[in-house]
Amino acid sequence: MIxxxxxxxxxVPRFKRAMDRWGERLTSRLFTGPELAYSLRLRRPERHLAARFAAKVSFFKALGRPVPWRxxxxxxxxxxxxxxxVKGLSDGMRVSVSISHDGDLSIAETxxxxxx
Ligand SMILES: CC(C)(COP(=O)(O)OP(=O)(O)OC[C@H]1O[C@@H](n2cnc3c(N)ncnc32)[C@H](O)[C@@H]1OP(=O)(O)O)[C@@H](O)C(=O)NCCC(=O)NCCS
Incomplete structure (x- = not known):
């Protein structure tokens, strides 16, 4: 059952402004090493990081509560x-996610x- x-x-521009303002303090709190490595080698890292942020928030919404970002x-x-x-996911739970980018918007659904 669901x-x-x-x-x-x-x-994305709003997320980029936060990244520029808070730098590594922000990104190291939100993202894992592999997430940063993937995104930072692409042409618009902020787009992929914004999508990963959206994916985490969409997971919190699907779960019904937040867990630590990383x-x-x-x-x-x-x-x-x-x-x-997901670290510590309850037995019997399965998670699916989808990500999309268009223009200045990144979207994720879980x-x-x-x-x-
Ligand atoms: C996958 C694909 C449909 C992405 O479409 P798009 O409109 O170019 O890109 P979007 O911005 O909507 O989505 C990009 C995101 O799709 C996700 N994605 C990439 N490949 C995917 C795949 N095979 N299946 C599902 N999602 C995929 C990624 O999360 C990506 O974002 P990220 O790089 O930040 O992780 C396109 O790259 C494609 O046609 N690939 C080849 C065919 C294929 O694998 N199709 C499977 C899905 S129908």
Missing amino acids: HGIGIDAVE DVEVVRASSGAPALS IIERDS
Whole structure:
């Protein structure tokens, strides 16, 4: 059965302003090493980091409560498809995520299913 769904949209220029203002203090609190490594090698890192921020918030909404930012990591299949790796996820819960970018907006949606 579905435990919950969550969606979040992030305005990329606004996220970039926060990154410029707070620098590594912000990014190291929000993101894991592999998330930073993936995003920082792309042409517009702020876009991919904004999407990863949206993915984490969408997960919190689907779960019904927040967890520490870096306990939720966006990982990638070889196809490029994203998935969430979540520290301490309850047994029987399965998480699916989807990410999209267009213009100045990055969006993510998460669905959590559970056995009963
Ligand atoms: C996957 C694909 C549809 C992305 O579409 P797009 O409109 O160019 O890009 P969007 O901005 O909407 O989405 C980008 C995000 O899609 C996700 N993504 C990438 N490949 C994906 C895939 N194979 N399946 C699902 N999601 C994928 C990523 O999270 C990416 O963001 P990120 O780089 O920040 O992680 C496009 O790259 C494509 O057609 N790839 C080849 C075919 C394919 O693998 N299709 C499977 C999905 S139908």
